[in-house]
Amino acid sequence: MAAAEAGERIDADVVIAGGGLVGLTLGVALAGAGIETAVVDGTPPAAMKDAAFDGRVSSIALGSRRVLDGIGLWPALADDAQPILEIRVSDGEVPLFLHYDHKDVGDDPLGYIVENRNIRAALLERAATLAALRHLAPASVEALEPAAGGIEARLADGRCVRARLAVAADGATSGLRAAAGIETVRWSYEQTGIVCTVLHEKPHRGIAHERFLPAGPFAILPMTGDRSSLVWTERAALAPALMDASPEVFARELGARFGDFLGALEPTGPRWSYPLRLTHAKRYVAPRLALAGDAAHAIHPLAGQGFNLGIRDAAVLAELVVDRARLGLDIGGDDVLTHYQRRRRFDSVVLIGVTDGLNRLFSNDNQGLRLVRDVGLAAVNEMPPVKRFFMRHAMGLAGDLPRLARGEPL
Amino acid sequence: MMAQEGSKPKGPGPGAEPATDPSVDPAEVERFAAFAERWWDRHGAFRALHALNPVRIAYVRDALLAGREPGARAEGAAALKPLTGLRLLDVGCGGGLMAEPLCRLGADVVAIDAAEANVRAARHHAEEQGLAIDYRHATAEALAADGERFDAVLALEIVEHVADLDAFAEACASLIKPGGTFVVATLNRTLAAYALAIVAGERILGWLPAGSHDWSRFVRPAEMVRLLRRRGLTVADMRGMVYNPLAGGWTTSPNLSVNYIVHARKPDT
Numbered sequence: 001m002a003a004a005e006a007g008e009r010i011d012a013d014v015v016i017a018g019g020g021l022v023g024l025t026l027g028v029a030l031a032g033a034g035i036e037t038a039v040v041d042g043t044p045p046a047a048m049k050d051a052a053f054d055g056r057v058s059s060i061a062l063g064s065r066r067v068l069d070g071i072g073l074w075p076a077l078a079d080d081a082q083p084i085l086e087i088r089v090s091d092g093e094v095p096l097f098l099h100y101d102h103k104d105v106g107d108d109p110l111g112y113i114v115e116n117r118n119i120r121a122a123l124l125e126r127a128a129t130l131a132a133l134r135h136l137a138p139a140s141v142e143a144l145e146p147a148a149g150g151i152e153a154r155l156a157d158g159r160c161v162r163a164r165l166a167v168a169a170d171g172a173t174s175g176l177r178a179a180a181g182i183e184t185v186r187w188s189y190e191q192t193g194i195v196c197t198v199l200h201e202k203p204h205r206g207i208a209h210e211r212f213l214p215a216g217p218f219a220i221l222p223m224t225g226d227r228s229s230l231v232w233t234e235r236a237a238l239a240p241a242l243m244d245a246s247p248e249v250f251a252r253e254l255g256a257r258f259g260d261f262l263g264a265l266e267p268t269g270p271r272w273s274y275p276l277r278l279t280h281a282k283r284y285v286a287p288r289l290a291l292a293g294d295a296a297h298a299i300h301p302l303a304g305q306g307f308n309l310g311i312r313d314a315a316v317l318a319e320l321v322v323d324r325a326r327l328g329l330d331i332g333g334d335d336v337l338t339h340y341q342r343r344r345r346f347d348s349v350v351l352i353g354v355t356d357g358l359n360r361l362f363s364n365d366n367q368g369l370r371l372v373r374d375v376g377l378a379a380v381n382e383m384p385p386v387k388r389f390f391m392r393h394a395m396g397l398a399g400d401l402p403r404l405a406r407g408e409p410l
Numbered sequence: 411m412m413a414q415e416g417s418k419p420k421g422p423g424p425g426a427e428p429a430t431d432p433s434v435d436p437a438e439v440e441r442f443a444a445f446a447e448r449w450w451d452r453h454g455a456f457r458a459l460h461a462l463n464p465v466r467i468a469y470v471r472d473a474l475l476a477g478r479e480p481g482a483r484a485e486g487a488a489a490l491k492p493l494t495g496l497r498l499l500d501v502g503c504g505g506g507l508m509a510e511p512l513c514r515l516g517a518d519v520v521a522i523d524a525a526e527a528n529v530r531a532a533r534h535h536a537e538e539q540g541l542a543i544d545y546r547h548a549t550a551e552a553l554a555a556d557g558e559r560f561d562a563v564l565a566l567e568i569v570e571h572v573a574d575l576d577a578f579a580e581a582c583a584s585l586i587k588p589g590g591t592f593v594v595a596t597l598n599r600t601l602a603a604y605a606l607a608i609v610a611g612e613r614i615l616g617w618l619p620a621g622s623h624d625w626s627r628f629v630r631p632a633e634m635v636r637l638l639r640r641r642g643l644t645v646a647d648m649r650g651m652v653y654n655p656l657a658g659g660w661t662t663s664p665n666l667s668v669n670y671i672v673h674a675r676k677p678d679t
Contacts, residue, residue: 034490149539325490327467328511330539335452 008159012038012134013331014321015153015163017141017176019043021058021116022293022310023169024123029071029318031133033410035325038161039127040153041137055272056195057221057229058119058307059084059208061111063396063405067315070404076122082224083109085206092213105388109206110395113221113229136161144176144289150332151288165321165332166289169310172279172298180286188277189300191216192239194232196271197223198254201263204228211257216276218257227268232257233276243273276300280352284345285337290317297348305351308396315402316343322410347399439534446531446538449505458617459507459567465651465660466566466671467511470593473647473673474498474517474562491516499560499585501550502568506532506543513541520544520560522553550581562591566671569596570627575637583641589678592643595651595671599628602667631666643674 014030016023019041027039060068060081068074087110089098102110127133141153150164168176177184204222211218216233223229232254234242242253251267258265279298284291293310320339321331330336392398396405404410452460475492488494494516500509503521505528513519513536523529526547533545546553550563563582572578586592597603604625611617629637635645649672650665662671 034488325514327464327471328514329464329467333452 010038010134010136010159010161012036012161012163013325014038014165014167015040015141015151015161016167016169017144017153018168018170018174018293018295019135019137020169020171020293021119021123021307022314023167024120024127025068025071025073025311026167026169026292026314026318027133027135028073028123028126028130029067029314029404029410030321031127031130032071033318033322033325034132035321035331036132036134038134038136038153038163040139040141040155040161041135042140044138055197055270056116057113057223058116059111059221059305060114060311061305061308061396062108063401064308064311065112066407067311067402067404070315070407070410071126071318073122073126076125077114077118080118080224081112081114082222083206084111084113084208084222085109087208087210089210090212092211105392105395113208113223115223115229141170141176143179146287149330163332164288164330165336167292167317168289168295169292170295172277172294174291174295176289177281177291177295180289182286182291183282184279185282186277186279188236188275189216190236191233191276192236193274193276194230194234194239194242194271195274196230196232196254196267197269198228198230198258199266199268200226200228201265202226202261204262213257220258228262230254230258236275239273243271278352280348284341287334288332288337290337290340292317296344297352299348299352309348309351312347312396312402312405313344315404316340318410319402319404343400343402442527442530442534445527446505446535449507449528449531450535455618456505456507458611459504461653461658462567462651462660462669463507463511465662466508466595467515469649469662469671469673470508470512470562470564470566471515473591473593476646493517496561497559499550499553499558499563501563501565501582502571503532503545504528506536506545508564508566509543509545510536510539510541513543520546520553520558522546522548522550524549550578550585554581554584558585559587560585560590561587562593564593566593566595569594569629570623572627575629579637579641583638583643583676586643586676588676590676591673592638592676593671593673594634594638595669596634597623597628597669598667599625599630600667603628603669606668631670631672634672638672638674643676645672645674648672 013036016027016037016039019027019039023039023041027037030037065074068077085102087100091097100110102108127135136155139159140156142156143154144166145152145154147162150162151166153161153163153166155161168174170176203226206222208222209220215235215238217231218233219231221229221231242250245253247267250271251265254267255265277298278300279294281291281296284296292313294306296313297309299306299309317340320336324331324336448454449456471492474496492515493512497518498512498520500512500519500521503509503523506521509519509521509532521532521543523532529545529547536543536545563585565582569575569578582592597607608623608625612620612622631648638645648666648670650663650667651660651669651671652663652665653660
């Protein structure tokens with residue numbers, strides 16, 4: 001990488017602040033269509049591929065897989081993607097209440113589980129092949145300033161990127177969002193998400209489990225091989241003790257929640273913990289600026305929809321920008337931004353409502369609520385049209401889909 | 411119901427300025443900047459043109475690419491500049507609503523308007539956008555007299571404002587290189603056009619200033635074909651442009667009764 005030259009001006013069509021999964025996905029989508037794109041990323045690329053950087057997995061809904069396919073990423077991911085064939089939702093001790101089987105909606109799996117580090121590696125590899133993509137890392141955007149016919153991103157190292165559209169994909173605590181004066185709605189769930197990988201004796205057969213325990217949802221997500229990723233929601237006050245526990249104590253606590261249906265369990269690799277909170281931007285746009293991914297909406301991870309929402313942000317924004325670029329129209333004007341906000345905000349609000357509501361409904365041991373929710377889950381299971389509606393939504397196939405999510409080229 | 415990218419509007423624009431005056435008056439510049447803003451306000455006086463723009467641009471782009479092999483289409487960044495290498499003339503450019511997109515698509519654009527206020531506003535806006543467009547306060551007849559030649563000449567939403575249609579067509583035709591393209595968009599002289607463009611567009615919806623159009627200057631498609639043929643041009647395609655109130659946008663259509671667009675070719679020899 002050439003040394004940054006203070007005062008150097010880089011010209012691009014779009015500048016993306018944040019090179020995480022969503023920022024890079026958008027960058028790859030745009031650059032693949034010929035849009036000159038600069039991705040400004042605080043993390044050196046080598047560090048991002050490291051397993052210790054992010055031990056999380058992402059669920060990739062069918063609609064999201066189509067997007068990744070359409071931008072040339074899926075071939076590099078397919079081998080590391082575990083298809084989800086069934087999802088079993090249960091309430092604490094009650095064994096099975098809601099059962100999603102991919103056969104109910106077609107031949108495709110319901111979705112896939114992929115390790116974030118594999119997604120990053122595929123994104124970086126693809127990014128390196130795109131002449132229209134400039135990956136500025138490590139670097140950070142210090143400020144966005146209006147410029148004639150566009151916007152200018154001032155970098156901390158003294159360089160600046162002049163573009164017609166800026167995208168803040170700088171995460172739930174987005175500094176650019178705050179600087180643009182966009183307020184957020186936020187609350188903490190007083191829960192911590194503990195993530196780790198478990199080796200198990202018996203094969204998982206592509207079945208994902210979502211258990212609603214009194215402390216919060218406990219998800220078992222099938223990974224390639226005889227491995228599963230756990231997303232273990234715990235009361236914030238209890239989480240530090242679990243994080244610090246000896247391997248024996250941790251394994252025992254885990255086993256008590258996991259059960260023995262997959263035989264002997266062995267936690268492997270590091271444990272990670274993340275405070276769970278919701279952050280939703282009141283607006284997704286400001287003049288020449290769009291928010292994407294967690295900068296717009298950081299939701300509860302229980303439904304595994306966070307990255308899927310971000311992928312849909314990227315697919316919609318890429319479509320709006322590319323459509324205008326093909327007509328020589330302004331790609332960063334209010335026309336693009338208004339459409340973007342209209343198309344994305346509803347989708348996010350629905351998911352926030354569903355995930356937040358489920359979490360509140362289930363994260364307790366109130367007998368009355370338990371009866372209501374169990375009857376409710378059982379009822380959904382007995383109503384095929386309702387069930388299919390939920391499934392199609394979870395598979396990312398509902399609503400006003402961008403071309404990429406429909407399996408069409410950008 | 412679309413209109414007047416041409417010599418109108420005379421009213422709202424800043425006053426004419428001797429074209430030779432080299433001095434720069436900051437107050438003048440500000441006035442033209444404000445006028446440019448009016449042209450480019452998607453919700454303002456020219457909103458009808460902004461709404462029509464995507465379908466017009468796509469039509470012009472595809473007409474200019476029609477002769478090319480699909481395999482010759484460029485990949486990557488070059489795919490977004492498909493008009494590279496083509497020299498175009500936009501007659502009646504107004505605020506540059508067509509000239510700017512065509513320039514971004516790679517074309518080398520000369521854009522003229524009979525109203526100097528338009529030319530200066532358009533030039534101001536293009537400079538701000540970093541687009542190199544050759545704007546001139548000139549008429550098609552004057553350029554023809556100078557012997558200028560273009561790969562394509564565009565006369566969009568302008569012929570309904572032209573006083574002498576025959577002379578205008580003659581000048582445009584002579585500006586086109588052999589094998590080149592002429593794209594014309596205008597309004598049909600039908601009752602539907604009267605109802606939509608004048609009664610609805612101007613008087614009821616207020617999309618356009620009242621008095622923007624003179625129905626008697628609208629041109630029937632058959633007259634257009636005869637007009638083009640007399641200049642030795644062959645009509646390659648003609649289609650309507652209709653507003654879809656549900657989708658809120660314009661699309662092309664076989665219905666020529668109100669707005670229509672046509673492209674014609676000049677023989678190679």
